[in-house]
Amino acid sequence: MSITTTAPVAELTRPRRRASLRQWQGVFYVAPAMALVTVFFIVPVLFTVWMSLHNWPLLGEPKWIGLDNYVRMFSDSRFFAALNFTAYYTLVATIAIFVLAFPLALFVERKRTGVSAYRTIFFLPVVVGLATASLLWVWLANVDAGLFGPVLRMFGITGRASNVLATFDSAFIVIVVMVVWKIVGFTMIILLTGLQAIPTDLTEAARIDGANRWQRFRRLTLPLMRRTLALALILSVTGSVLAFDQFYIMTSGGPQNRMISVVYYIFNQSFVSFQLGYGSALSIALLAILVALSVIQLRLLRVGDER
Amino acid sequence: MSASVRARRARRHLLGGLGYHGFGIIASFFFLAPFIWAGLASLRSGSEAQTPPMPPWPQNGISFDSYETLDTFGSGIWQHTMNSFLVAAGTVVLTVVVSLLAGYGFSRYRFPLKNVMFVLIIATLMIPFQSILTPLFIILARLGLNNSLVGLMLVYVTLQLPFSVFMMRNAFDAVPREIEEAARIDGARDLKLLFKVLLPLVMPGVVTVAIFAFLNSWNEFMAALILLSENDKYTLPVLMTAVRAGRLGAINWGAVQAGVMVMTIPCLVVFLLLQRYYMRGLMAGAVK
Numbered sequence: 001m002s003i004t005t006t007a008p009v010a011e012l013t014r015p016r017r018r019a020s021l022r023q024w025q026g027v028f029y030v031a032p033a034m035a036l037v038t039v040f041f042i043v044p045v046l047f048t049v050w051m052s053l054h055n056w057p058l059l060g061e062p063k064w065i066g067l068d069n070y071v072r073m074f075s076d077s078r079f080f081a082a083l084n085f086t087a088y089y090t091l092v093a094t095i096a097i098f099v100l101a102f103p104l105a106l107f108v109e110r111k112r113t114g115v116s117a118y119r120t121i122f123f124l125p126v127v128v129g130l131a132t133a134s135l136l137w138v139w140l141a142n143v144d145a146g147l148f149g150p151v152l153r154m155f156g157i158t159g160r161a162s163n164v165l166a167t168f169d170s171a172f173i174v175i176v177v178m179v180v181w182k183i184v185g186f187t188m189i190i191l192l193t194g195l196q197a198i199p200t201d202l203t204e205a206a207r208i209d210g211a212n213r214w215q216r217f218r219r220l221t222l223p224l225m226r227r228t229l230a231l232a233l234i235l236s237v238t239g240s241v242l243a244f245d246q247f248y249i250m251t252s253g254g255p256q257n258r259m260i261s262v263v264y265y266i267f268n269q270s271f272v273s274f275q276l277g278y279g280s281a282l283s284i285a286l287l288a289i290l291v292a293l294s295v296i297q298l299r300l301l302r303v304g305d306e307r
Numbered sequence: 308m309s310a311s312v313r314a315r316r317a318r319r320h321l322l323g324g325l326g327y328h329g330f331g332i333i334a335s336f337f338f339l340a341p342f343i344w345a346g347l348a349s350l351r352s353g354s355e356a357q358t359p360p361m362p363p364w365p366q367n368g369i370s371f372d373s374y375e376t377l378d379t380f381g382s383g384i385w386q387h388t389m390n391s392f393l394v395a396a397g398t399v400v401l402t403v404v405v406s407l408l409a410g411y412g413f414s415r416y417r418f419p420l421k422n423v424m425f426v427l428i429i430a431t432l433m434i435p436f437q438s439i440l441t442p443l444f445i446i447l448a449r450l451g452l453n454n455s456l457v458g459l460m461l462v463y464v465t466l467q468l469p470f471s472v473f474m475m476r477n478a479f480d481a482v483p484r485e486i487e488e489a490a491r492i493d494g495a496r497d498l499k500l501l502f503k504v505l506l507p508l509v510m511p512g513v514v515t516v517a518i519f520a521f522l523n524s525w526n527e528f529m530a531a532l533i534l535l536s537e538n539d540k541y542t543l544p545v546l547m548t549a550v551r552a553g554r555l556g557a558i559n560w561g562a563v564q565a566g567v568m569v570m571t572i573p574c575l576v577v578f579l580l581l582q583r584y585y586m587r588g589l590m591a592g593a594v595k
Binding site for chain 2: 023026028029030032033034037039041042047051107110114118124125127128129130136137147149186189190244276280283284287290294
């Protein structure tokens with residue numbers, strides 16, 4: 001990276017001041033990016049902290065209330081209900097995604113004819129928006145004009161037209177299936193990069209030593225994929241914790257408001273009730289939770305102390 | 308003896324192939340079916356569109372009723388498609404220009420706080436934008452950019468920057484310095500050097516950055532929902548919430564299917580045409 005090692009002789013023999021002036025030009029190249037990140041990211045993050053210490057209505061003067069928003073948070077049962085639901089959703093969705101993504105990754109890792117077509121097809125739903133996918137599936141799940149009602153009846157699972165989005169459990173299943181359909185290709189590709197990074201002579205050696213398929217997977221593949229697994233896990237967990245589109249579009253918060261995720265609750269507090277200060281305090285809490293979750297996952301997978 | 312062994316092996320190979328492709332085809336069906344179902348169902352006539360899609364294809368001939376119904380929502384489907392397209396195109400162009408300059412600066416120059424700035428840009432990945440939407444809403448209002456497609460675009464560009472700057476810096480790092488020095492001796496300087504000589508060399512990185520910028524801004528929903536407040540500014544996903552909410556308590560499912568197709572097709576086309584660059588970007592991100 002250091003420029004002095006690669007700079008040609010001409011560069012070095014020039015007066016030092018001119019060379020360092022030329023280096024200063026770099027500031028102009030990175031200035032637009034820094035300006036955008038500062039105005040639309042760093043300032044908003046600091047502003048969130050500032051707002052969380054105020055009673056901040058949409059119109060009218062914000063009032064300094066110190067840590068009251070945070071105190072209020074701990075006695076807000078609806079916030080805890082949202083946390084609870086988000087945790088449940090994250091757990092179920094992440095397990096479902098990994099249980100399917102791993103076999104799919106092993107499937108598309110094989111060198112066979114047509115494998116690249118399979119990779120492309122499994123990946124297609126990933127490039128569509130989550131909002132688009134939610135709309136598509138809410139139609140499929142609709143009781144009058146959808147597909148699931150007739151199909152379930154055809155297989156004799158339900159007797160009459162059943163509204164799968166009307167009860168918590170069936171609506172939850174539909175949303176998890178939709179998310180798995182939409183995301184599993186992404187996790188599959190991430191896992192595939194990890195699988196492809198394993199040297200083939202290692203697996204060959206294990207095969208010759210008499211390790212069967214499961215032993216090779218358990219003792220060789222999984223440990224060697226730790227970093228990839230950590231990445232896929234963190235991306236999946238973070239995405240699930242931040243879920244909003246599917247609950248807003250598919251169930252509007254669900255039967256009896258039981259499908260309000262944390263982000264949805266923050267959205268409601270900030271942009272429906274217009275309690276911007278309280279919404280900011282909740283955002284800071286969400287941020288802390290996400291950072292903690294990432295640290296825990298990295299610890300669990302012991303990324304860092306590679307042998 | 309050896310012939311029978313060979314025959315058995317060939318049979319096992321054939322069976323293995325059948326099993327492999329059997330699974331592949333069934334799995335492919337599950338991934339493709341929702342798209343096919345929605346695409347076919349969106350071509351059914353008005354009355355048919357409200358019935359279950361069994362079979363999904365039109366019974367009374369192909370009709371564009373659903374797309375015409377979709378056009379009666381908001382300010383017309385063209386207006387909203389244009390809104391989405393303008394935001395996406397603007398995001399692509401700005402992201403490419405800003406990350407090209409920044410990638411070049413970070414790769415080729417040495418200046419105070421360089422590493423701090425780079426880490427700062429990458430670190431924004433750690434903070435979900437969902438948690439800063441409230442202040443963004445207020446800051447955009449102060450800048451006179453509330454309810455504006457330009458404001459939304461600037462937010463999208465910022466969200467793209469960590470990935471894009473990282474990609475572009477790596478792309479420039481991979482270009483040998485000798486090429487630059489040769490061009491410099493030939494009299495190419497600064498921006499001219501960057502755009503005439505180096506741009507063609509980092510083009511694959513630019514395409515990757517552009518695809519991600521397009522797909523993410525075209526598909527984004529929550530920021531658009533919060534930052535756009537007037538009907539005629541809505542991007543497609545925000546418009547579709549109105550379609551999904553229905554009128555007078557009745558939802559026109561034909562219009563929902565049509566809207567899903569309008570939002571889906573550009574993504575699939577872009578991805579299928581430029582898949583190589585997309586996967587490259589994804590894998591580069593995953594390996595690092």
